[in-house]
Amino acid sequence: MDARVSQSEIPQVYDSLSKTYDIWGKLAETRARNRALELADIHDGQKILEVAVGTGLAFYEIVKKNPGGTNIGIDISPGMLQKAEKRLQSLSGANYQLKNGNAFKIAEESQRFDLLVNSYMFDLIAFNEMDSVLTEFKRVLKKDGKLILANMTTGQTFGSGIYSLIYRMSPKLFGGCRGVRLSEKLQQSGFQVKTREYHQQLLFPSEVILALKK
Secondary structure, eight states: OOOSTTTTTTHHHHHTTTTTHHHHHHHSSHHHHHHHHHHHHHHHEEEEEEOOOOOHHHHHHHHOOOSSSSSEEEEEEEHHHHHHHHHHTTTTTTOOOEEBBBBTTOSOOTTOEEEEESSSSSGGEEEEEEEEHHHHHHHHEEEEEEEEEEOOOOOOOOTHHHHHHHHHHTTTTTTTTOOOOOOOHHHHEEEEEEEEEEETTTEEEEEEEEEEEE
C-alpha cells in the first residue's frame, strides 16, 4: 500500500499523538528500537543525526552513549520535539540539539555525520517520495557513514496483518504508518545493505536495517 496521509498533515497528526505516543512506542516498538541502537554501535565522540526524533525515546539513549560528541535530532512536529526536550533535560552536561526540521531538506552540511538514525518515518512517506529523502540522507553522511532504520513492515506471522487492515479502514489511527520494505530502495539509492532483521512486538511488525553509504 502507498501512503494515504499527506506530508502536510503529518505535523498535526503527530502533535495530536505526542501526549500518548510513548505508551505505544514502549509497547510495540521497544524491541526494534533497542536492536537498532545495538546495530548503531555508538561510540563517544561521534557526529550523529537522528531524523524524526519523535519524543526522544531513541535520542535519549544516543546522547547517553555519545555525551562528548555531536548529537542533533530533528522532527517536523513541534509537539513531539517538546516531549523530546523534556526527556533530555535529565542528561545534564550532554551535548545535543533538538530542531524543527524536514527529512526532505535537512539543514545540515554535506558529509558531516558518522551515523544517521531514523525510526518509523518511511512508513509515512509515499513510495515516489522516498528517493528524495534517501538522497538527503546520503548527502549528510560521511563516506562509509552508517544508516540505521526502523520501520513498520509487512507482517510475517499470523495476526500481524491486523495493522494493515486498520490502516485501510483509518489511516491516521496509528499515525499514518503502513508496512514497507526498504532494502531495495536503499540499494537503488547507493547504500550497501549490511543486514535487515524482522522484529515483532504486540503483533506490530518492524524491520531494522543497517546500511552503509558507499
